[in-house]
Amino acid sequence: MPIFTKFVYQDGVSTLTVLFLRFFFAALFFFILLIISKTEIRLSYRLLTGTLLVGGVFYMIQSILYFNSVHYLTASMVNLIFYAYPAIVAILSIWVNKEPLHRNVVLALIASFLGLILVLGSGFSGLNKIGVLSAFGAALVYAIYMLLSNRLIEEVSPIITSTFVSMFASFSLLIAGVATDSISFDFNPTTWLPIMGIVLFSTVLAIYGLFKGLEIIGPTKAAILSMIEPLVTILFGCILFMDKLTSVQWFGAFLVISGAILITKARGQHDTR
Numbered sequence: 001m002p003i004f005t006k007f008v009y010q011d012g013v014s015t016l017t018v019l020f021l022r023f024f025f026a027a028l029f030f031f032i033l034l035i036i037s038k039t040e041i042r043l044s045y046r047l048l049t050g051t052l053l054v055g056g057v058f059y060m061i062q063s064i065l066y067f068n069s070v071h072y073l074t075a076s077m078v079n080l081i082f083y084a085y086p087a088i089v090a091i092l093s094i095w096v097n098k099e100p101l102h103r104n105v106v107l108a109l110i111a112s113f114l115g116l117i118l119v120l121g122s123g124f125s126g127l128n129k130i131g132v133l134s135a136f137g138a139a140l141v142y143a144i145y146m147l148l149s150n151r152l153i154e155e156v157s158p159i160i161t162s163t164f165v166s167m168f169a170s171f172s173l174l175i176a177g178v179a180t181d182s183i184s185f186d187f188n189p190t191t192w193l194p195i196m197g198i199v200l201f202s203t204v205l206a207i208y209g210l211f212k213g214l215e216i217i218g219p220t221k222a223a224i225l226s227m228i229e230p231l232v233t234i235l236f237g238c239i240l241f242m243d244k245l246t247s248v249q250w251f252g253a254f255l256v257i258s259g260a261i262l263i264t265k266a267r268g269q270h271d272t273r
Contacts, residue, residue, distance in 0.1 A: 001202035003236055011187045015067045016177040019060075020196055023170035026203040030163035041160055048164070050152050055165030057147040060172040065138035072131025072202035079230050081135035085219060086224045088143035095148060095220075104262045105224070112259030118252025146222070150214045156209035162174045166207060171240050231256050 008018055034041065043051070069078045087109055094100070152161050177183030213222040231253050 001198055002233055003240065004194040004197040004202060008191055011191045012194075013187050013191060014177075014182050014184065015064070016173055016180070016182040017184055017187075018195065018198065019063050019067070020170055020173040020177055020183055022198050022203050023055075023059075023166045023173060025196070026207065027163060027166035027170055027200040029199070029204050030159060030166060030208075033159060034163060037159075039157070039159060042161070042196075043156065045152065047152065047156055050148070051156075051161060051164035052168045054145060054148050054152060054153055054168075056168035056172040058141055058148065059165060059169045060176070062141040062145055063169070063173075064139060065134045066174075069131045069134035069138060072128035073135065078131070080116055081132060081232075082139045082142070083113070083227055084136065084179050085139035085143045085146075086112070086227060088140055089146055092147055105221075108224050108259040108262035111255045111262065112224055112261075113223050115252040115255025115257075115259060116227065116230060118248050118255065146210075146214070149211060150218060153211050153215045158208055158215055161211050162204075162207045167204070187240070227259065229254055249266070 005018065033039075066078070066082060069081070073081075090105060090109065149161065149165075174183070210222065210226070213225070217225075233255075236251070
């Protein structure tokens, strides 16, 4: 998503405009899939409220906090701080879900976090407090979002959850954008290409993949495995923008992947969820 967003922002598109379009078209795409697959939608008032809370509140707040932090910090630093969320998920899972923290999970957290420090590589001096608080806030909200989402997919299929979460997120962002007069569609037609890239690759596939992953392996393991994301971003940066990785960054990438392997091995020591 940072790569697509880089092209979008070149045309001066506002954050709320990008976020609204992201979730609006994602919801539309998911609804089309539901119609094609003839999936029956049955949501109780409690589950409907749950998807409203997850999408319309937590996902919206997380997105705004994350993008706000980018205004004050480098993208690398934002990612580094944001990826503290797997540790928060693990801690909250112990408290909320009574989930034991196995040795392999601890080792995976350590390896992945150290790997991210080496891969993303950025100094800690002169950090803006608003940016740091926004990034940490995004990490905390996202951790809660993942735990709540895990509860939802226990009762609702991933595609239905994805549909309603995206729909409620788009509604909330539209309200926020109109209230602050921050939404405008007056941009170059070619900008729709990276916007649709954000919709299809960074939202539709990403959200559905997350919920499917939560359904199979649970929030803690899904959170740690998702830490491969910064590595993927850097690799695409090398391909598209001729960025180069140092030997230290490659070692960090190795640690990130090692953390993912450790967490998959931890599966089966306890309930796989």
